[in-house]
Amino acid sequence: MAEAIQIQVNGEQRGCQAGATVGDLLRELAIKTERVAVELNLEILDRKEFDQRGLKQGDRVEILSFIGGGAPANVHGRGRGVVHAE
Amino acid sequence: MQNDRLIIAGREFSSRLFVGTGKYKDFAETKKAIEASGADVVTVAVRRVNITDRSKENLLDYLDPKKYTILPNTAGCYNVEDAVRYARLARAAGVSDLIKLEVLGDERTLFPDTVGLLEAARILVKEGFIVLPYTNDDPIVAQKLVDIGCPAVMPLAAPIGSGLGIRNPYNLKIIMEMIKVPIVVDAGVGTASDAALAMELGADAVLMNTAIAGAQDPIAMAEAMKYAVQAGRLAYKAGRIPRKLYATASSPIEGML
Numbered sequence: 001m002a003e004a005i006q007i008q009v010n011g012e013q014r015g016c017q018a019g020a021t022v023g024d025l026l027r028e029l030a031i032k033t034e035r036v037a038v039e040l041n042l043e044i045l046d047r048k049e050f051d052q053r054g055l056k057q058g059d060r061v062e063i064l065s066f067i068g069g070g071a072p073a074n075v076h077g078r079g080r081g082v083v084h085a086e
Numbered sequence: 087m088q089n090d091r092l093i094i095a096g097r098e099f100s101s102r103l104f105v106g107t108g109k110y111k112d113f114a115e116t117k118k119a120i121e122a123s124g125a126d127v128v129t130v131a132v133r134r135v136n137i138t139d140r141s142k143e144n145l146l147d148y149l150d151p152k153k154y155t156i157l158p159n160t161a162g163c164y165n166v167e168d169a170v171r172y173a174r175l176a177r178a179a180g181v182s183d184l185i186k187l188e189v190l191g192d193e194r195t196l197f198p199d200t201v202g203l204l205e206a207a208r209i210l211v212k213e214g215f216i217v218l219p220y221t222n223d224d225p226i227v228a229q230k231l232v233d234i235g236c237p238a239v240m241p242l243a244a245p246i247g248s249g250l251g252i253r254n255p256y257n258l259k260i261i262m263e264m265i266k267v268p269i270v271v272d273a274g275v276g277t278a279s280d281a282a283l284a285m286e287l288g289a290d291a292v293l294m295n296t297a298i299a300g301a302q303d304p305i306a307m308a309e310a311m312k313y314a315v316q317a318g319r320l321a322y323k324a325g326r327i328p329r330k331l332y333a334t335a336s337s338p339i340e341g342m343l
Binding site for chain 2: 011029037045046063069
């Protein structure tokens, strides 16, 4: 049994086997590698690097993808004046 | 209209309506609305993948990147660093160098921070991005964006999601006259006549999200927007009559009794 390390994935703490790569993590999470971007400790990885980059204790991984979007919703709602209620 | 194609950075588009993909009920509705709009260019945002619920479907399962030009945006970014970071992530996740660059200045108005926008545009153009900047209706900033190397400029009509329509047609008109790259009127459209007006002013395209997604019947509104953009474009090309204060008879006087 390989030694376990703690990493952070998309802001959440997570255990992972020492020596695992970014590619292993994506497979474990059942995330298809096409159309995702991965940032390892703020460094954006090339897709080709996923299987080469090993994870170590305390690493911060961000996995991002495309979602529906035009502009962000107004988070405050406050003072959202309606000019014409039609 | 057959040969009236929009060209941005060497890419040809048959539709002059660009649409966002946010705020829809579900992906099925998103897909139907986009089909009804006839748009070629669709904007998407870049966000964290939900790692706890992998059953969630992916937007791109519904929008074939071979059929549509996927235009990722930097929505929600309030400074240069974040906008540049999201643009790089979008490129890493995607298939092209296209980026709709937003650097917002304020959460209440979502107005662009044009100082930050110029700085971010400069960085991204140098990195080889095709930067389509969301900007204010300011002709001077628009020109600076072109000078930096943006192949199109996207001035707002009104605040994002406000539905107020074309708030400053004269500034937009000045931008359209001054700027030698395509102008995409982005944000603020409320209904079909707003889109038609933008096109009649001489916009090369219109980008919208909320006006369609927030309508009571988004699919019907998407279709309305398609026709509005086509009608406005045709009217612009046809050349409208001048506005005059007094009447001009349409029927001849000659031959009257």
